[in-house]
Amino acid sequence: MNGLHLPRRTCLSLAAACVLAAHSARAEVVNVTAAELRARQLKPDGIRLDFAPLADTGFSVPLHAEIEAPKGLQIDTIEIFVPENPNTRALKMRLAQTPAHFAFSTRLRLAASQDVWVVVSLSDGSQRGLSAPTVITSSACFDGS
């Protein structure tokens, strides 16, 4: 038989590469500017942000958020945007079990003083959003890029 014979290891490597390539395509960089976020005119209803108004460095700035969906709706996704960073989406969370209430904490890397945004997508397709300002005395970017 003249068919193509590939070793099992090669087949597995190719399969893994395909899975990773599919993931890489999905995890593409999403950049949204502060002006675009403001233009959406998102309502802040049900979002509470606890964010330091002043931070010594931008390397690790803690953020805490609590989100309460309007009655009858659930939370689908939560995105954190840092518009003054080179890549503006810091984190996207998709909540598989779509709760009505959700709280989370994380730590952000900030290139400059800016308004940090939390944008929530609800089960009816609508969005809510709230921003909070912070002043960074030392940037997380060394080289000015």
Added chain:
Amino acid sequence: MATPSIPSRLSFAGAVRPGNTIEVRWIVGHPMETGFRVDDAGKRVTRNVITLVRVLLNDRLLIEMEPGTGLAANPYVAFSTEVPAEGGSVTVEWLDDAGQRGHVQQLLVLEK
């Protein structure tokens, strides 16, 4: 099993009782290289950030996260979740740009 050079920890805060809301805390010792930094020789350091995190509660997907370069080095994420009646376990899996993967699991031992 987590990649040996990259430690990861998963813990809970609050009373682990059925129906109770607890905080799940996950931290991983990952450098989260942004790809914008240059080394002492002036050479750009290759981007390597965690690009996908999946949190499973009793083997069912709870949260899927897509971190970016705006997440601090040694990423920390804590979130609220309800303890199921039967207890069980929480698992966190991650994948980075370099293809490294990690996995950490913690049992939800019900308090009396």
